[in-house]
Every structure is written in C-alpha cells, then in structure tokens.
Amino acid sequence: MRWLIRRVLKKGKNSISYEEDTHYGEMLTIGRASDQAIFLPDIRAALNHARVTSLGSGQYRVESLIIAGIRVNGEITYAITVGAGAVIEIGATRLTLIAAPQDHDAAVEVAAIDKGEQAFIIALRKKPTSLSQTWIGKRWPSWVGFVTVLAFGLLLPITSHFVPVVDTLLSHSPLPSTAAWETGELDAAHRHFGDDCKACHQNAFLMVRDTACTSCHANTKAHADPALFNISELGDARCGTCHKDHNGERGMVSTDQRLCSDCHADLTARTEGASQIVDISDFGDAHPQFHVNLPGWSADGEFTPKSLPWTAGLRENSGLKFNHLAHLKADGLNTPDGRKTLSCASCHTPEPGGAAMKPIAFESMCRECHQLGFDSLAPEREVPHADVAAVVYTLDEYYARRGLEGGYADARAPIVVQQRRRPGSPPLSRQEQVEALAWARDRAREAARTLFTGKACVTCHSVAPPGPANADWKIAPVRVSGIWYVEAHFTHARHETMACADCHGDAETSKASNDLLIPGIDNCRQCHGGATAQGKVASTCIACHDYHRSPVLTLDTGAKK
Amino acid sequence: MHESILTHARSRYLWVSLALCAISLALYVWHDPGMTPNGGTWLGYTLGTVAAALIVWLMLFGIRKRSYSTTLGSTRGWLSAHIYLGTALILIALLHSGFQFGWNLHTFALVLMLAVIFSGFFGVYAYLRYPTLMTRNRENATRDAMLDEIGEIDQNALALADGIAPEIHGVVLRSIENTKLGGGVWTQLRARDGSDIAIARIRAALQQRSNTQIGAKPVALQAGQTIVAMVDFLAGHADDKQSEAMRKLIDMLSRKRALATRVARDIQYQAVMEIWLYLHVPLSVTLLAALIGHIVSVFFYW
Numbered sequence: 001m002r003w004l005i006r007r008v009l010k011k012g013k014n015s016i017s018y019e020e021d022t023h024y025g026e027m028l029t030i031g032r033a034s035d036q037a038i039f040l041p042d043i044r045a046a047l048n049h050a051r052v053t054s055l056g057s058g059q060y061r062v063e064s065l066i067i068a069g070i071r072v073n074g075e076i077t078y079a080i081t082v083g084a085g086a087v088i089e090i091g092a093t094r095l096t097l098i099a100a101p102q103d104h105d106a107a108v109e110v111a112a113i114d115k116g117e118q119a120f121i122i123a124l125r126k127k128p129t130s131l132s133q134t135w136i137g138k139r140w141p142s143w144v145g146f147v148t149v150l151a152f153g154l155l156l157p158i159t160s161h162f163v164p165v166v167d168t169l170l171s172h173s174p175l176p177s178t179a180a181w182e183t184g185e186l187d188a189a190h191r192h193f194g195d196d197c198k199a200c201h202q203n204a205f206l207m208v209r210d211t212a213c214t215s216c217h218a219n220t221k222a223h224a225d226p227a228l229f230n231i232s233e234l235g236d237a238r239c240g241t242c243h244k245d246h247n248g249e250r251g252m253v254s255t256d257q258r259l260c261s262d263c264h265a266d267l268t269a270r271t272e273g274a275s276q277i278v279d280i281s282d283f284g285d286a287h288p289q290f291h292v293n294l295p296g297w298s299a300d301g302e303f304t305p306k307s308l309p310w311t312a313g314l315r316e317n318s319g320l321k322f323n324h325l326a327h328l329k330a331d332g333l334n335t336p337d338g339r340k341t342l343s344c345a346s347c348h349t350p351e352p353g354g355a356a357m358k359p360i361a362f363e364s365m366c367r368e369c370h371q372l373g374f375d376s377l378a379p380e381r382e383v384p385h386a387d388v389a390a391v392v393y394t395l396d397e398y399y400a401r402r403g404l405e406g407g408y409a410d411a412r413a414p415i416v417v418q419q420r421r422r423p424g425s426p427p428l429s430r431q432e433q434v435e436a437l438a439w440a441r442d443r444a445r446e447a448a449r450t451l452f453t454g455k456a457c458v459t460c461h462s463v464a465p466p467g468p469a470n471a472d473w474k475i476a477p478v479r480v481s482g483i484w485y486v487e488a489h490f491t492h493a494r495h496e497t498m499a500c501a502d503c504h505g506d507a508e509t510s511k512a513s514n515d516l517l518i519p520g521i522d523n524c525r526q527c528h529g530g531a532t533a534q535g536k537v538a539s540t541c542i543a544c545h546d547y548h549r550s551p552v553l554t555l556d557t558g559a560k561k
Numbered sequence: 562m563h564e565s566i567l568t569h570a571r572s573r574y575l576w577v578s579l580a581l582c583a584i585s586l587a588l589y590v591w592h593d594p595g596m597t598p599n600g601g602t603w604l605g606y607t608l609g610t611v612a613a614a615l616i617v618w619l620m621l622f623g624i625r626k627r628s629y630s631t632t633l634g635s636t637r638g639w640l641s642a643h644i645y646l647g648t649a650l651i652l653i654a655l656l657h658s659g660f661q662f663g664w665n666l667h668t669f670a671l672v673l674m675l676a677v678i679f680s681g682f683f684g685v686y687a688y689l690r691y692p693t694l695m696t697r698n699r700e701n702a703t704r705d706a707m708l709d710e711i712g713e714i715d716q717n718a719l720a721l722a723d724g725i726a727p728e729i730h731g732v733v734l735r736s737i738e739n740t741k742l743g744g745g746v747w748t749q750l751r752a753r754d755g756s757d758i759a760i761a762r763i764r765a766a767l768q769q770r771s772n773t774q775i776g777a778k779p780v781a782l783q784a785g786q787t788i789v790a791m792v793d794f795l796a797g798h799a800d801d802k803q804s805e806a807m808r809k810l811i812d813m814l815s816r817k818r819a820l821a822t823r824v825a826r827d828i829q830y831q832a833v834m835e836i837w838l839y840l841h842v843p844l845s846v847t848l849l850a851a852l853i854g855h856i857v858s859v860f861f862y863w
Contacts, residue, residue: 032723043719046734047727066731068738076738129704129743129828131835136746138842145847153666153854158861180666181858184599201862208863247597247661256595 044091282530354493598659
C-alpha cells in the first residue's frame with residue numbers, strides 16, 4: 001500500500017512549501033520512536049502513539065496504542081473510523097488525513113502547529129474557571145423575569161379589565177387575570193359577584209364610587225343631611241371611607257368608635273349649633289343618660305310617647321294598674337287550678353326575634369284568674385275582654401234572651417222572667433214582652449256597673465262612669481312603650497345569660513304600675529364600657545346605634561335631597 | 562481591628578436600620594386602624610412608600626458599585642448600608658402587609674423580596690467567609706502561578722515517565738489529558754478537578770506492596786487504571802533505578818494533584834462567592850417588575 005506523506009513547511013510569513021514522501025506499508029505508524037512512519041520528536045507523543053489504517057474509498061481507521069488515547073477531530077478517542085479531512089493532533093503536530101491522490105492508496109498531510117495557534121487551541125479547550133464564562137448569566141434572567149412578571153402580573157390583567165373577551169378567556173385558563181390582584185378575601189356577602197372586579201371597581205385608578213354600592217344597597221338610609229349640618233366629613237364621606245372590603249369575612253363593617261366620635265365628640269361646635277344632639281365620644285365615660293320613651297297620649301287620645309331623660313324616680317303612665325309584688329309572691333297564688341307561683345316568664349315571653357318581649361295578652365296571661373263573669377246564676381258566662389260597646393252589647397243580648405226565654409231563677413225578677421216556658425205554652429203577650437225586656441235592660445246595666453266598677457275592669461283599668469262628658473263607660477287607654485329606647489337597638493336575645501332581676505330587679509318589689517322598671521345607663525355600664533374600657537365589654541357606638549338611621553334620606557336618592 | 566462590611570463606620574447602618582425597625586414597629590403597635598391592619602391605612606401607605614423607596618435605593622447599589630468615579634460615600638459604606646437596610650426591609654414590608662397573605666401578585670412580590678434578601682444573606686456569609694479561605698488556600702500564589710506550575714510539572718513528568726517505560730509515559734499522558742480544571746457551573750461549585758484522583762492512593766498501594774509478600778498479586782484496587790498500571794509495573798518488572806524514578810514521578814504527580822485540588826478549590830470559592838448573585842440580581846429585577854405591578858394594580862382598583 002502506498003501512503004503519501006505530505007509535510008507542510010512554513011518558510012517565512014506567508015510562504016508555504018510541501019515536501020512529499022511515499023511510505024509503503026499496511027498502516028501508518030505515528031510516534032516518537034525512530035521506526036515510526038511519522039516520527040514526532042515531541043515529549044507529548046508516545047514512542048508508539050497511534051496507527052492509521054486505510055480502509056479504502058477515503059475511509060481511515062485511527063487507533064490509539066497508548067492508554068492516553070488520541071485526539072481526533074478535537075475529541076480524545078481510542079479507535080475511530082473517519083473519512084478524509086479528519087484531523088489528528090499530537091502535541092505540536094497536526095495530521096490531516098486526506099483523499100488519496102491517483103497514484104497512492106492513502107494520504108496524510110503533516111503540519112506543525114505554531115506557538116500562537118497552540119496557545120489559542122489550549123485557550124479554546126480550557127474549561128471555564130469562573131461562573132461568568134459559563135452559560136448562566138444575570139442579564140438575560142433579569143430581563144426574562146422582569147418582562148414575564150410585568151406581562152402576566154400587570155399587562156394581562158389590565159387587558160382583561162378593558163377587553164371583556166380576554167377576561168372571559170382568562171377566567172377559563174390558569175393564566176392570571178385581575179383576580180391575581182385581589183388584595184384579600186372579600187366580605188362574605190360580596191362573594192357572590194366577587195369574580196367580577198368591575199362590579200365595584202368600575203373605573204381604573206378611581207376609588208370605588210358610591211353608585212357602585214347603591215346599585216344594590218338601594219334603600220340604605222343616610223346618616224344626616226349634609227345640607228343641614230355643616231360637616232365636611234358628612235358630605236365628603238364615601239361608602240368606602242368606612243366600609244373597606246378585601247379584609248376578610250367580617251372586615252367590612254368597621255366598629256371603630258372613632259367613626260362616630262370624630263364628629264360627635266364636639267358636634268355642637270362642629271355644626272355651629274345646628275345639631276341639638278349632646279356631644280358623645282365614649283359609652284363608658286362620655287355618654288349622657290338615656291332618654292326613655294314613656295307612654296303618653298295626646299288630647300284626642302292618640303298614642304304619643306314622650307322622651308324624657310331617665311332618672312331614678314321617673315314614673316311612667318301606661319294606664320294599667322298592676323302590682324308586681326302581689327303577683328310574684330314566693331308562696332304562690334290561689335288559682336282555679338290550684339296554687340301557682342308566677343315568675344317573670346309567666347307573662348313576659350320574648351318575641352320571635354328575641355329583641356323585645358311580646359305584649360301582655362289578657363286572654364292568655366290574666367284570664368285564668370281574672371275571669372270576666374257577670375252573673376252568679378251563669379258563672380261560666382263571661383264578657384269579652386274588648387271595648388266598652390262590645391261588653392255592653394254582650395250583656396244586653398244575654399239578659400234580653402234570658403228575659404224572653406224565662407226560667408231566670410232570681411226572686412227579684414218579674415214573674416214573667418222567672419216563669420219557665422213549657423212546650424206548647426202560648427207566646428208572651430205584648431205587655432209581658434215589654435216587662436221582660438225592661439227587666440233585661442236594667443239587669444244588663446246593673447251587671448255592667450258591677451263589672452266596670454266592682455270586681456273586674458277596675459282591677460286593672462281606670463274606669464270613668466257615664467256622665468255629661470261621655471254617654472258610656474270610659475276605660476282609660478292602656479299601653480306600654482314596647483320599645484323604651486328607640487334610638488338604640490337593645491336585644492334581650494344577646495342577654496340571655498343574664499337573669500331578669502339583674503336589670504329589672506325593682507320589679508320584684510314594685511307595688512305600683514307606674515314604677516319605671518326599665519334601667520338607665522348605669523345599669524348597662526356595670527358590664528359595658530367604651531372602646532378602650534378595661535375589664536368590661538368593649539362596646540363601641542355601633543353596638544347599640546345605627547349609622548344609617550335617617551328617617552327620610554336614603555343613600556341612593558342622595559343626601560342632597 | 563479589621564473593619565468588615567458589617568462593622569463599617571462603627572456599624573452605623575446597623576443602628577440606622579434598628580432605628581428604622583423600631584420606629585416602624587412602634588408605629589404599627591400604636592396605630593389602631595379600626596379594622597384588620599392592612600396596606601390601605603395611612604400607616605400601610607407610609608410603610609409601603611418607605612419599603613418601595615428602600616427597594617429602589619437597594620437596587621441602585623448595582624449601579625453605584627460600578628461607578629468608580631463617584632465620591633458619594635465609599636462602596637464599602639454603601640454595601641454595609643445595603644445589607645442592613647435590606648434586612649430592615651423584611652420587617653417594614655411585613656408590617657406594610659399587615660401580615661395579610663394570599664395567592665396574589667402582592668404576596669408574590671413579598672415572596673420575591675424575601676428570596677432576594679435571603680439570597681443576599683448568603684452573599685454576606687460568602688463575603689465574610691470565603692476571601693479568608695481563598696487567601697489561605699492560595700498560599701501566597703496566584704491562580705495563574707499555580708496553573709503555570711502544573712504545566713511545568715506535566716512536562717517534567719512526561720520526560721521522567723519516558724525514561725521509565727513507554728507504558729508509564731502513556732499513563733502520564735492520559736493523566737495530563739484528564740486534568741481539566743474548571744467546567745460547568747456544577748463542576749466549579751463542587752471543586753472537582755477531574756485529575757487522576759487516585760494518584761494519592763498509589764502511596765498506600767506501594768506501602769501495602771512492601772508489607773505483603775514479594776511476588777504476591779497486587780491488591781485489587783478500586784482506583785483508576787493509572788494505579789493499576791503503575792502498581793502492575795512495579796510489581797512485575799521494575800528494577801531499582803526504575804523504582805526510584807517511579808517514586809519521584811509519583812511525588813511529582815502528587816504535587817500536581819495537590820496543586821490541581823487547590824486550583825479547583827480556588828475556582829470553587831470564587832464560584833460560591835459569585836453564584837448567589839446569579840439569583841440575587843435577576844430576582845431583584847423581577848421583584849422590581851412585581852413591585853411595579855403591585856403598586857399599579859393597587860391603585861388601578863383603588
């Protein structure tokens with residue numbers, strides 16, 4: 001086999017000459033030993049470093065004969081089959097296997113690598129020795145992070161705000177929409193439309209408008225009329241000033257005392273005398289005595305309660321006569337059903353809502369003992385607990401019937417009334433009828449007088465007899481306030497852990513019905529204090545009072561009405 | 562006493578940061594917003610403004626440390642302030658949030674901020690610990706000097722090995738090829754020099770050989786082929802002169818190995834001192850985007 005060995009010789013700067021040699025042999029041996037086909041006087045070459053076999057048709061087999069291997073085409077290898085053009089590097093020598101010329105079977109070009117190139121190759125093969133030479137960087141991850149976060153955190157949600165289609169698409173994808181901006185959990189009541197940010201946040205970069213609130217909260221009462229009261233806070237306050245959402249389930253209603261006290265601490269001065277309300281800033285130490293609503297009637301009999309400051313000796317006038325002490329006897333009362341001991345709950349039962357007590361009802365609470373019978377001959381008959389006319393009417397009807405029927409066993413009655421009619425008896429004569437009805441009218445009047453003045457009505461009611469002013473019996477109106485403190489919302493339900501006597505202790509010893517058994521502020525202050533009270537229930541204004549309380553103004557119609 | 566970045570100017574910025582934290586905490590405790598503490602109260606806005614300003618200022622450090630001509634404080638002073646005020650930022654940002662967290666952009670920004678700060682903590686640790694280790698490891702040489710020495714040893718070892726036997730020459734050649742200092746990120750951080758790690762073990766092998774019977778088979782070692790080859794050679798047909806040269810060669814290679822290890826460790830120390838910045842810097846720029854998103858979105862839906 002004929003090998004062409006072409007040596008490249010550099011002469012001067014840009015001049016190159018070739019020296020060609022022919023080597024006869026099956027393979028081309030390379031090494032530092034003198035018997036090698038290609039002799040490399042380089043300490044980096046082994047004596048018998050490698051051999052190259054021509055496989056024909058331009059293919060060569062390169063094999064390393066030492067444990068260190070050989071660098072072919074830049075890679076260390078032990079044996080490899082390569083085509084023409086492959087480059088073998090040993091020390092400072094570069095061997096290029098080339099296509100065999102016509103008169104040879106194989107060919108190799110041998111060239112020296114000059115020092116500059118060697119250094120370059122070494123530098124090229126050097127592994128990075130600092131992180132700045134590796135693939136990681138600071139600039140490109142910074143850009144990627146910056147752009148990604150800005151795109152997904154800001155631009156995409158903004159787009160979804162302005163383009164509803166994008167919003168719909170995003171809501172069906174895991175990509176962030178404006179929901180990713182939610183600063184905190186919504187109030188429980190707002191969650192049913194919570195996915196739609198624009199329900200409240202209608203305009204970008206503008207605080208939530210009141211109209212967004214009143215579109216649902218249409219009938220919410222205003223607080224006071226800013227046109228009447230010269231307080232800037234009243235006119236400028238937005239719903240959102242107090243109601244800040246995204247603060248969790250119960251974050252929406254602020255119970256902060258300052259919401260009220262900021263204005264009410266010096267309201268008179270603030271409104272330049274327009275407000276008549278006493279300055280209030282704290283329930284514990286800056287709240288006036290309660291004003292209690294006492295029952296009262298106008299001249300024409302209309303119920304017009306009077307609001308008076310609570311005092312210890314204050315009397316009320318409900319029109320009723322009632323002795324609590326007599327009814328609450330510890331050893332009980334004689335009743336038709338035997339002995340019974342009454343308690344508060346025997347008569348005072350809470351309304352379904354639990355706030356106030358049900359009105360006292362004669363039929364269910366009094367009648368068991370206080371029966372309205374009027375005739376000892378018919379003890380089961382009673383007049384209704386109704387107005388005077390109905391009572392009188394019942395009596396008239398009853399005695400008219402008894403008179404005409406006869407058989408009324410009262411010796412004082414006329415014979416015709418006493419006489420029992422038998423079947424087949426002749427009808428009463430005109431004379432007899434007049435006599436019987438005259439008796440009936442008198443008897444009914446007597447029974448009425450007995451009822452009204454004797455044993456029944458007058459027990460509890462003030463009764464005036466018929467006279468020049470009134471043609472009939474007159475019962476004074478009876479009514480308790482029902483709600484004694486109208487400006488506050490007290491509820492018995494929240495005070496169930498207390499005993500009745502804890503607040504209404506006077507009831508146990510009260511003999512007169514005009515004893516005011518409703519406690520004043522001192523009673524409340526035993527347990528309740530202001531916002532910063534120590535050792536007491538911290539009760540801010542909102543605990544008892546409403547902010548949205550105007551009787552005429554609502555928020556949606558505008559406080560400017 | 563040497564003044565470190567932490568004790569710069571009598572720890573001036575430590576006290577500044579502590580004061581900032583104390584004021585913020587006192588305000589937070591004193592402030593009663595009348596609802597859950599949150600970023601939307603006046604104190605929330607105030608703390609948020611302070612925190613945002615701090616973040617921007619902390620990021621300016623990246624510019625400041627490159628502007629060599631500025632006279633606005635020393636870079637070390639800036640770094641000291643950067644560290645302490647950056648740490649104070651944790652508390653200020655948490656107080657700003659009112660400890661309200663959620664799956665949202667805002668908490669994401671907070672998490673990014675914490676990631677930046679904690680990566681910075683590692684940087685402080687690295688800056689305090691590694692320069693000393695680095696100096697000690699180099700033993701007054703430079704990395705280039707060590708690399709030059711390795712190159713010299715390679716040449717001498719080849720010449721020496723050539724005088725012993727062609728196989729040994731081949732083994733040394735391979736060892737040279739295998740010595741690759743540096744590499745990818747992971748390689749740099751792990752301090753693997755890639756040189757024939759078994760060279761040191763050859764002493765043990767030789768020791769063992771002299772302890773066991775002459776002619777006994779060499780102990781099967783788990784080392785690389787270099788040892789096997791060398792020990793085989795010694796066990797088989799080495800004469801005294803060759804043995805002497807072998808020992809010399811082994812000493813030479815051991816020295817090289819020690820040098821290579823030291824260079825690898827030098828690269829490792831440098832890499833550890835730098836690696837955190839590859840998190841710290843991109844995360845802080847990402848944080849800037851999240852911060853912009855946070856501020857804009859909060860006022861977008863005011």
